[in-house]
Amino acid sequence: MRGCIAAYSAPVSLSSAKIVCRSKSLLFQFKNSSPFTSLTTTSIFTTRRPFLSLSRSQPNKAKQKQKLWEFNCATIPSSSTVENPYSDFVVVNFYRFVHINDPLEEVAKQLSFLKGLDIHGRIYVNEQGINAQYSGPSKDALAYVEWLREDFRFSDILVQISPALNGHAFPKLKLRYKPSLVQLEGGISHLPLLDPTMRATPLAPSEWRKRLKEVHDSNCVVLDVRNGYEWDIGHFHGAQRPDVDCFRSTSFGESNSEEAIASDPLANVDKEKTDILMYCTGGIRCDVYSTILRQRGFQNLYTLKGGVSHYLQNEGPVEWFGNLFVFDDRLSLPPSAYNPEDSTVSSSNSQGCKNILFAHCYICGSQVNELRHRNCANIDCNLLFLCCMDCVKDFKGCCCLPCTSAPRLRPVLPGNQRYKKWYMYRELEVQNELTV
Ligand SMILES: [Zn+2]
Ligand SMILES: [Zn+2]
Numbered sequence: 001m002r003g004c005i006a007a008y009s010a011p012v013s014l015s016s017a018k019i020v021c022r023s024k025s026l027l028f029q030f031k032n033s034s035p036f037t038s039l040t041t042t043s044i045f046t047t048r049r050p051f052l053s054l055s056r057s058q059p060n061k062a063k064q065k066q067k068l069w070e071f072n073c074a075t076i077p078s079s080s081t082v083e084n085p086y087s088d089f090v091v092v093n094f095y096r097f098v099h100i101n102d103p104l105e106e107v108a109k110q111l112s113f114l115k116g117l118d119i120h121g122r123i124y125v126n127e128q129g130i131n132a133q134y135s136g137p138s139k140d141a142l143a144y145v146e147w148l149r150e151d152f153r154f155s156d157i158l159v160q161i162s163p164a165l166n167g168h169a170f171p172k173l174k175l176r177y178k179p180s181l182v183q184l185e186g187g188i189s190h191l192p193l194l195d196p197t198m199r200a201t202p203l204a205p206s207e208w209r210k211r212l213k214e215v216h217d218s219n220c221v222v223l224d225v226r227n228g229y230e231w232d233i234g235h236f237h238g239a240q241r242p243d244v245d246c247f248r249s250t251s252f253g254e255s256n257s258e259e260a261i262a263s264d265p266l267a268n269v270d271k272e273k274t275d276i277l278m279y280c281t282g283g284i285r286c287d288v289y290s291t292i293l294r295q296r297g298f299q300n301l302y303t304l305k306g307g308v309s310h311y312l313q314n315e316g317p318v319e320w321f322g323n324l325f326v327f328d329d330r331l332s333l334p335p336s337a338y339n340p341e342d343s344t345v346s347s348s349n350s351q352g353c354k355n356i357l358f359a360h361c362y363i364c365g366s367q368v369n370e371l372r373h374r375n376c377a378n379i380d381c382n383l384l385f386l387c388c389m390d391c392v393k394d395f396k397g398c399c400c401l402p403c404t405s406a407p408r409l410r411p412v413l414p415g416n417q418r419y420k421k422w423y424m425y426r427e428l429e430v431q432n433e434l435t436v
Contacts, residue, residue, distance in 0.1 A: 086167040090138045091121075091328060092145065093160040093309065095131040095181065095284040097193045098153045103127055103177050111175055113147055120170040121328075124178035128193050130154070131181040131284060133328065135169040160282055160309040162326075162337050169328035182288050184250070191291045200278060200290035200301035205314040208304045211277060212236060212319045220275035221265050223252065225285050226325070232386055233332055233359055233371040234322030236279060236308075240265045250289065253296050266298070275300045281324065283307040312338035322356055323371040329418045331384075332372035361388035363395065370415050377410045378403035379422055 100106050103125045110123070119141065121134025134141065141161075148154045180187050192198040203211065215222060215238050224231050224239040231241045243263035244250050253266040261267040266276070276298055278286040286303040293301055304311055308324050317335035324333045359368050362385045369389070376383040377397035385399045397412035398404045410425045419425075 084165060086165055088137050088139075089135060089164040089167050089169075090141050090161050091133070091135045091164045091169050091326070091330070092141045093133045093162075093282045094145070094157045095129065095282070095287075096154055096157045097129040097181075097287065099194060100125060100127055100129060100153070106130075107175060107177055110148075114144060114173065114175065117143060119144060120168045120173050122170065123173070123175040124181055125175075126177055126179060126181060126189075128181060128189065133170070134173070135164045135167075135328065158283075158306050158310065160306060160313070160338075162309065162333060164328075164330065166329070169330050182284055184288060188288055191288060193288060193291060195291075198291045198294050199287050200276075200294075200303040202283075202305035203277075203302050204305055205311040208277070208279075208302075208311060209315050209318055211275075211302070212238065215277075218275065219270070219273055220277055221269055223265055223276055223278045225250065225252075225278050225280045225289050229373065229384060229386070230281070230325035233373070234308075234320065234324050235358075237319045237321065239279070252289075253293055253298065266293075271297045272299045274298075275302060277302050277304070279304040279308060279311075281307045281326065282309055309338055314339075321358060325373075331418070334371075359386065361391055362386050362399070363391040364388060366390075372415055374413065374415060375419055376400075376403050377412060378406035379408045379410055379419070379425075380406060 107125050110125070117136065117140040119134050119136040121132065121136075123132040123134060124130070134144075138161075145157070145159050149157065179189060182188055211220070212222065214220075222236055222239040224235055224242050226242060227244050228242050229245070231239070235241070242250070242252075242265075251260070252264055269276075276293065278290060278293075278301065280286045283303065283306050286307070290301045290303055308320070312320065312324065312335045316339050320335060324335070324338075325331065326333055356369075356371055357367060359371055360366065361368050366388050368386055373384045373386050374392070374397065376385065376399040378399075381399060381403045383399045387395075387399075392412060395401070396404050396409065398406075398409075408422065410419055410422075413419060
């Protein structure tokens, strides 16, 4: 954080989980320095909203609520605009199918390089290659990529970078050996992922865009190789909603039952004459799934190279409706996140974008005005669902009526936040009870 920072200590009292500080400064950063408990939240907020969500990691210390809690208040007196301390944070995604002789040794080598770098995320390595999704300050995040590219096996990895304005988008770093780089029923270790002729032909974003424009005049299918709930907040023009709740059970092109055939976009296509245009978020699911389709006899398979994220970065949201679902704390990104310079895109979000009429509340079916899922407030359900604001209110942030009376309910969150660990809310409850 920049600016002149004056740190001082000020005694503040805690009542009903609210803290009021007398200083008139615009911004405070509170850090716990109390000797008898450890707070898990460090928060920045303005005096206009003097609320700090507090939680103690030692519940049995609740009886000490009468004591004054002391915080270090760091103020930034001179700045009129509040700078986001995370403005430099990014999420990086990449994968590479390449033979790795000794994956365990590779994991150890990479772990040792990442020591000292501020990187959180999921990085999986095995004999078939690497699949990485992580967040960090751009300096650290890109240093890892640069280091990796020095190795000839990873020299041409295609990297997707997007902003993470709330800081880390993953709770911690998990870098380890994983038998399957992508979760698919039956595993993927038997698939010929390392043989490019068995995978689909990758199309550059500009070529993909051209092909999409010709879809109606040609014998081709646009295949969304993601989950249905991802399609629900954004997809390419012409792509049918995949009837898939979880990629691991995807079975396009091999449907047997009448019901499955009805929802399978590949059920009745001519395997030799039809062009299949496949896309997913970053490309890895398509690469994997194309080898399966190839084995099932589909001849003309094409994938969007680098996935939707690469496309939005290069072409903007042409032929694309809505936002992009991402598998990290951000959940949903407007196209502008990938291409901030594209003046044809709304700079703040895609809500003003031409067409979000396709997006519906999972509860009442009405249109939603926010293309972002939320987790059910009942922690024991935790379902990811799309919801209109009326239903958020009526169902207290829950996905259905039974969940509203569940024992472990969390408060309704503003749409752009994610729930934290349960003890944060359990402790809030304890504090509220004590102050009543
Ligand atoms: Zn609704
Ligand atoms: Zn629920």
